[in-house]
Amino acid sequence: MAFRRALDTRPQISEVTPYAAIPGGEFQIRGKGLAGPERAVVRLGEAPAPVVIGSDSLLIVRVPEGTTKGELVVGTDHEKSVPYTCGIGVQIAEGLHPVANPAVDRRGNIFTTFSGSRGQRTPVSIYKVEAGGTLTPFVSDLMNATGLALDADDVLYAASRHEGTVYRTTDAGNFTPYVEGMGVATGLAFDRDGNLYVGDRSGTVFKVSRERQIYVFATLEPSIAAYHLAFGPDGHLYITGPTTLSFDSVYRVSPAGQVETFYRGLGRPQGIAFDIDGNLYVAASLGGRRGVVRISQDRKAELFLSGPSIVGLAFAPGKTMILATANSLYRVHAGVAGRPLL
Numbered sequence: 001m002a003f004r005r006a007l008d009t010r011p012q013i014s015e016v017t018p019y020a021a022i023p024g025g026e027f028q029i030r031g032k033g034l035a036g037p038e039r040a041v042v043r044l045g046e047a048p049a050p051v052v053i054g055s056d057s058l059l060i061v062r063v064p065e066g067t068t069k070g071e072l073v074v075g076t077d078h079e080k081s082v083p084y085t086c087g088i089g090v091q092i093a094e095g096l097h098p099v100a101n102p103a104v105d106r107r108g109n110i111f112t113t114f115s116g117s118r119g120q121r122t123p124v125s126i127y128k129v130e131a132g133g134t135l136t137p138f139v140s141d142l143m144n145a146t147g148l149a150l151d152a153d154d155v156l157y158a159a160s161r162h163e164g165t166v167y168r169t170t171d172a173g174n175f176t177p178y179v180e181g182m183g184v185a186t187g188l189a190f191d192r193d194g195n196l197y198v199g200d201r202s203g204t205v206f207k208v209s210r211e212r213q214i215y216v217f218a219t220l221e222p223s224i225a226a227y228h229l230a231f232g233p234d235g236h237l238y239i240t241g242p243t244t245l246s247f248d249s250v251y252r253v254s255p256a257g258q259v260e261t262f263y264r265g266l267g268r269p270q271g272i273a274f275d276i277d278g279n280l281y282v283a284a285s286l287g288g289r290r291g292v293v294r295i296s297q298d299r300k301a302e303l304f305l306s307g308p309s310i311v312g313l314a315f316a317p318g319k320t321m322i323l324a325t326a327n328s329l330y331r332v333h334a335g336v337a338g339r340p341l342l
Contacts, residue, residue, distance in 0.1 A: 199227025
């Protein structure tokens, strides 16, 4: 038996990173015998995956469009590796224009935006993807819908960065002003007491009480795009906001409004969310690799998911993650549950 193992010339996969990817993203495959006597052949399901870099011990492959199965195999039909299961994001909606996190209610309905360019009035402002996968218009005539958030009653709120107004919606898709004068209103988040926090990307985070009293909660460096907000398990507010730098930060703000840098070293950090174990997930690049970065509470970062143009993310029931790119939504099995927002 030992002699037969010694003659085993099949490619052997020892590790694939990151955990998951969407089309356009990349997997790094480590092992031995990966290149073989000829050019390496890699498949994800039935689809051939283009090899970006190839050697006997390392392959970097790009996930092709249309990939839905994460069974990765290296080699030919005559001599191929044991399949390795990877997480693959499957497109569930397209023709959108999100600029921040989607929102997912307790029933599994997903809300996302068609934000448009500044001052552009789009036919549909917010779309709803029902649990069964049907994409339907939800809100119309809300100018430049940007940040989304759900309160404790699963009521959806949306920020208009053009008007500086946060709107409260109804189940029928109607909307009314909730609070005005929020500057370039982008990110939204509720705390456990029902207070709403609004990120004005010009440099202010507002706190709006349940009685709609407005306070300046914190001040930050202005962002060229948006502020993205999420509350952590420690009760602190975490914020990203890409700047012109290539070495941006995640900020942590105490309940008293004191700002500190939680992690520094991300490229264009955008949407953020926490899992049930307290890890923070950020749509950003790390070391030049774009996708979703996972940062532990002891501030160690790793690329969790690879993919281009990701602007936001949210956890959904069933240990799944919803990803928003510049024009689409993807669903991927994350292997971990999201932290309850409230």
